[in-house]
Amino acid sequence: MDIFLQQIINGLTLGSVYAIVALGYTMVYGIIQLINFAHGELVMLGAMVAFTVIGALAGTALPPVLIVIAGVVAAVPVCMLVGYTMERIAYRPLRNAPRLAPLITAIGISIILQHLALLIWGRSPLAFPQIIPLVSYTIGGAIITGVQIAIIAISLLMMGGLTLIVYHTKLGIAMRATSQNPQVAGLMGIDIDRIISFTFIVGAALAAVAGVMVGTYYGIAHYTMGSLLGMKAFSAAVLGGIGNLAGAMLGGILLGIVEALGAGYIGSLTNNVFGSNYQDVFAFLVLIGVLVFRPSGLLGERVGDRA
């Protein structure tokens, strides 16, 4: 088996999920300069809601694909509603407050959502029922599963769709206008409150799908799963240049690959002193590296460009 190719495939899979989550961070940051630390919890909520629905339908005669789709269809609106609500009641009143206030509020929202999930679903993880037959293909000595192919394909589709919206629709141009200069955007007749709500809703929908994907990939969903995933996706957004859509996508995929390669080789490189359980370290090493050497990220905008 080819370790390198295998880890690239694994990295691409996780990386696409990071990219989808990172897009949520970066869109919100781009428009209101807030790091929404509660964004990871939306991923968790998406997974939990979807798993509940999938678990309930698992015994029925429905085809597995339909069951998973039903899970997504349930998770997306729930997350959209939560995303909309958090902006409406927690961040909007703080729009003109010092930047630290909404940031701390975001951490508070994150804790609240986690504990709500704990109350609803309890302490033990939800397991993904064994309904999807394991399909795998071998390419060049590495194995890629059907789930991995689906995750990568769906992620790419969502990235393409989002790019289309942001760059080729009136609403998308209005989003970019608002992120550059909200006051002047208002003078164009753009209701910036609506644009901000829309941004949160889109980010939340992406997060919901990401939650289902990552849950399906690992086979479990747990009320704490959002924090680490969220932090990694945030690192990916910073790596790409926070506020930059293409940067979030690139950063997510790169981070996934770095992480997978790190996990794959750290054992043999350190004589098994460190094992692949140190996988999580790499994302944050990358984050620290970026912050030290290139704080604006790979595709980061120079601040002077802001009109």
Place this chain on the structure above:
Amino acid sequence: MRHLEVAYGGIKAVKGIDLSVPKGELVCLIGTNGAGKTTTLKAIAGMLPVAADAVLYDGAPIGGLRAFQLVRRGLALVPEGRGVFGQLTVAENLAMGAYVRSDAAAVKLDMERVFNLFPRLAERRGQSAGTLSGGEQQMLAIGRALMSRPKLLLLDEPSMGLAPLMVQKIFETIRAVAREGVTILLVEQNARLALEASSRGYVMETGLITLSGPARELLSDSKVRAAYLGETD
């Protein structure tokens, strides 16, 4: 629209002024830096909170409305410093000017009209607005405001920071827009150009209107000549 009256005392920068812009006319508001001209425009355009009945537009009180709501009523402000969206292309900037309109075909025609008005913008339609020169950005800002088909156009210091030739070009455009029947309130530091283009003028000093009248009379007023036109008799 018969009268636009601004009379508010809440804001320190503008200490209760009365000002009216009759429909179809070009009226200018001149004065030195810090006189409160920009504040006045911002208040009219809904960017600052003012009492509802402080601003009348078409006979209706609009003081409590916000900027984005006023655009739908035919009000457009070209802000000081132009405020183009630097990372959007010229065409995208113009499209944003027409954000409140849903008549796509007519919007397209209007964009071509703006390009006819400013051929320089046509050449650069796919370029991001941040790469334009100051004069081109001012053209874009005016063109963008026209894209909403305003009934009342508010212009804040359109000549600021521009080369003399460009200033001339901008003022020609302003006159042309006025001739098409758009009501204009022009805030300017370049008092002579502003008064020459206008039918009426207001002079503002430290938050108060100190002088007003037909532009021609103000141009020959000795106080105005001394203070704003740099002339002595």
